[in-house]
Amino acid sequence: MTYDCDVLVIGGGIVGLSTAYALTRARPGTRVTVLEKESGPARHQTGRNSGVIHSGIYYKPGSLKARYAVRGAAEMVKFCAEYGIAHSVTGKLIVATDRAELPRLHALVQRGRENGIPVRELGPAQISEFEPEISGLAGIHVGTTGVCDFKAVAAQLALGSGADVRYGAEVVRIDRRPERGVAVRTAAGEIIRGRVLVNCAGLQCDRVARLSGDDPGMRIVPFRGEYYDLVRPGLVRGLVYPVPDPAFPFLGVHLTRGVDGSVHVGPNAVPAPAREGYDWSVVRPRDLADTLAWPGTWRIARRHWKYGAGEVHRSLSKSAFTEAVRRLLPRVTEDDLHPAASGVRAQAVLRDGTLVDDFLIREAPRTVHVLNAPSPAATASLPIGREVARRALASLEG
Template structure:
C-alpha cells in the first residue's frame, strides 16, 4: 500500500527546507515529504546567492519582506549559533557617491528607522575610518548585516527534518499533479507520491508548479542572471565590510556591490540581465520553452518599455568588463580590471504581473489544501526561517 504523507513539499531550497523544519516542529506527529529535482539541496537560488544576512532596510514598512528580513536576521543568526554554522555579523555600509544620492540615502535611512532597525548615518570622515578605500559623500551604517554559508544552513534544516521523521527525496522532479479522494498525487519521472496537503516552494519554477495544481498565481517568473567577479586575494584588503551603493528606487535591483564571503573571498557584482533559461547561469544557456514563455508574456514587454535604459546598461556591463569595472569604481576608485576574475553567476526568480508590474513582496497564495510560495527572491534566504513559520502557521485553516 502506498504511503500517504500528511505534507508534501516541492522544492529543496532554503524556503522549502525551512518550511519542512517548521512543520516538523509544529506538527511533530505528521509525516512530511520533501521532493527536490536536483541531486543535492540548495542547488539554485539558495546555493548561488551572495550569502548575505540582510537587515530589511530596503523594503516598505509593513511588507512581509521588511518584517521577515528584520526578524529573520535575528532568527538566522541564532540558528547558526545554536548549530555551529559559520557566520560573521560584519556590518554593511550603503554609500552615496553623488549629491543626488544623498537625498535618496536620507529617504532610505527614514525607511530603515520606520522598520525599527539599528542604523546610523555617517559622514565621509567616519566612512573612511570604516572603509578607507571607499569613495563617498556619506553612508548608512548597518551593523546588523552579516554573511553566512546558506548551503550549510540548508544541510542543517534537512537534518532536523530527518531527525523529526521526515523523508527527503533527491532527484525527484514533479511533472504532474492530480487530485482525488482528498489527496494530492505528485508524479515524478519515476515515482508517484500521495499527500493530504501540498506546499509549493519550487523557486524558479513555482509558477509552473502552481498551475499544475490548478492554482493561478497571476504572475510569471522571469529569470534574471546576476554576474559576479571575485577580487584577487592580494587585493581583498580593499573591502572590510559589505559595501553597497544607494539603490535606484525606480529599479528593482540593488546595483553592483562588494560582498565579503564565508571563506575569506570577496565578490563584486551583480549586474542583472535577462537569462535565456530559468536556470541559465551561463551566457549561452538557452531553453526554448523558457524563452518562448517570456517573449509571449505581455508583462515582460511592458517592463522592458519602462526600464529599457537601465536594461541596456545592465547588458553593456554583461559584455564589457570595462563597463562593469567602471560601475565598481564609483564605490572603490582603486579597483582595476586586473584585480578581478570571473565568479559563478546566480539567477533571480523575478515575479512579474501581466501589466508589467514587479511583484515587490513575498507572494504566498492558498489553493485547495495547498499553499504556493510564488515569489521569494532576496531576502528570502535571510527570511527563510520566518517564511517557514508563516507557511506552517497558515496550514491549520485547511488541516484536518
C-alpha cells in the same frame, strides 16, 4: 486513499526546507516529504547568492519583507550559532557617490528607523574609518547585517526537519482532488500521495502552480546576476552597497566579504534566456518562449529598457563593469576582477508588467503556493517557513 505523507513539499531550496523544519516543530508527528529535482539541496537561488544576512533596511515598513527580514536576521544568526554554521555579523555601509543619491540615502535612514534597525549616518571621513578604500559623499552604517553559509543552513534544515527529503525527484504531473488530497508523479515514474501540497519550487513555481490546476496570475521572468571575485580582497573590509534605485527591485553592484574571507563583487541583473541559465551560452527554448509570451515581459521592457541596456552592456564588457565598481572602489582595476559563479533570480511579474516586490504566498484547495521569494528570502527563511507551515497545517485541519 493511502497517503505517503501529510504534507508534500515541492522544492528543496531554503524556503522549502525551512517549511519542512517548521512543520515538524509546530506539530510533531506530521509526516513531511520534500521532493527536489536536483541531486542535493540549495542548488539554485539559495546556493548562488552573496551569502548576506540582510537587515531589512530597504523594505517598506509593514511589508512581509520588512517584518520577516528584521525578525529573520536575528533568528538566522542564532540558528547558525546553535548549529556551528559559519557566520559573522559584520555590519555594512550604504554609500552615496553622487549628490542626486543623497535624498534616497536619507530616506533609507528614515525607513531603517521605522523598521527598528540601528542606523548611523556617516560623512566622508567616517566612511574611511570603516572602509579606507571606499569613496563616497555620505553613507550610513547598518550594524545588524552579516554573512553566513546558506548552503550549510539549508543542509541543516533538511537534517533537522526529520522530513523524508528525496533528491533527483522532479515533479512532472500533479493530480489534486479537494476531497481526497494530492498525488504527484515524478520523472522517474514514482507516485507520491499527500494530504496537502506546498509549492516552494522557486524558478519553477509558476509551472508547478499550473500543474496543480491553479492560475498563479504571474510568471517567473528570470534575471541572471553575474559576480566577480576580488583578486585583492584586502581592499574591502566588510560589506559595501550603493544607494539602490527604488524604481527597480535590484540593489546594484555591491562588495561582500564572505565567511571564507573572499570578496564577491556584483551582481548585475540581465534577462536570462533560461530559468537555470548561469551564462549567456545557456538558452532553453521553452523558458525563452514562456518569457516572451507573457505580456508583462514586454511592459517591463518598455518601462525599463534604458536600465536593462546598461546592465547588458556591463555584462558583455568587463571594462564597463569595472567602471561601475570604481564608483565605490576607485582603486579597482579589470585585473582585480576574476569571474565567479552566477545566480538567477526568480522574479515574479504580473500581467501588467509589475515586478512583484514583496513575498507572494497564495492558497488554493489543499495547496499553498510560494510564488515570489527573492532576496531577502534566505535571510527571512525561518519566519517564512513558519508562515507557510501555518497555512499548510490549517489546510490539513480543514
